[in-house]
Amino acid sequence: xxxAVTLKMTLPKIPDIELVALEGLDRLARHLxxxxxxxxxxxIIVTEAVVNxxxxxxxxxPSVRLEFTMTTNDLSIFVRDYGKGFEPxxxxxxxxxxxxxxxxxxxxxxxxxxSMSDDFRIESNRNxxxxxxxxxxx
Amino acid sequence: xEQPFRLTSEVRDNCLVITTAxxxxxxxxxxxxxxxNRHFEKGIRHVVINLGQSRVVNSVGMSFLIExxxxxxxxxxxxVFSDLDPAVEKMLSIMGLFQxxxxxxxxxxxxxxxxxxxxxxx
Numbered sequence: 001x002x003x004a005v006t007l008k009m010t011l012p013k014i015p016d017i018e019l020v021a022l023e024g025l026d027r028l029a030r031h032l033x034x035x036x037x038x039x040x041x042x043x044i045i046v047t048e049a050v051v052n053x054x055x056x057x058x059x060x061x062p063s064v065r066l067e068f069t070m071t072t073n074d075l076s077i078f079v080r081d082y083g084k085g086f087e088p089x090x091x092x093x094x095x096x097x098x099x100x101x102x103x104x105x106x107x108x109x110x111x112x113x114x115s116m117s118d119d120f121r122i123e124s125n126r127n128x129x130x131x132x133x134x135x136x137x138x
Numbered sequence: 139x140e141q142p143f144r145l146t147s148e149v150r151d152n153c154l155v156i157t158t159a160x161x162x163x164x165x166x167x168x169x170x171x172x173x174x175n176r177h178f179e180k181g182i183r184h185v186v187i188n189l190g191q192s193r194v195v196n197s198v199g200m201s202f203l204i205e206x207x208x209x210x211x212x213x214x215x216x217x218v219f220s221d222l223d224p225a226v227e228k229m230l231s232i233m234g235l236f237q238x239x240x241x242x243x244x245x246x247x248x249x250x251x252x253x254x255x256x257x258x259x260x
Contacts, residue, residue, distance in 0.1 A: 040193065040223060040224055041225045043225060044195075044225050044228075044229050047195075051197075100211070101208060106201045112232055112233070
């Protein structure tokens, strides 16, 4: 197994900044010789994680801390925002039947991250939210 | 870096074919919905969305597609996705979009499936 490579960044709240994170992800994968199709789901997870975190990042520190650690076997993703936090257990899984014919068609991010990852942990309090995700790349 | 969002559309056999390239975010999703609405008002009820050149999408962008499904459901229309990247396909599946929309490998396959749906409709 190739040694792990780590990338850390702080992303400000500006449009499409999640693409910078994806560029970093792609570069790590290329460095490790990981085929592009193996990181497709990781791209979606990272996109949702960054978009979600920035949306809830609050007024005082509208930024997101992001860390990837990638090996040829897996990817660890750590995302932290500095918003007011929420109670993760109170968030119901979205249902398309319930979304049809209602105004709010959003709210898929958390469920997508959970469903597409191999391990998902969330910790949230009034100082912000930390999400740790593992995604196998085999 | 993922290319900026672009959209092209054409009407083939009374079906609207929307082809996107680049990142489908909220702006891209809104643009797809606007293009759909423009044709829906003219009576188009069968739609193909080709996402083959969009390997990165987000759920905010995809939530606009639920609006399209909603309008087509109400009017007896049908949406078919084509050329999906496997990860995007999985995302749409998790969101439940394939309960209401079809998926095909290519635009040509999608048009064939919609032609069949049109005959079945009447």
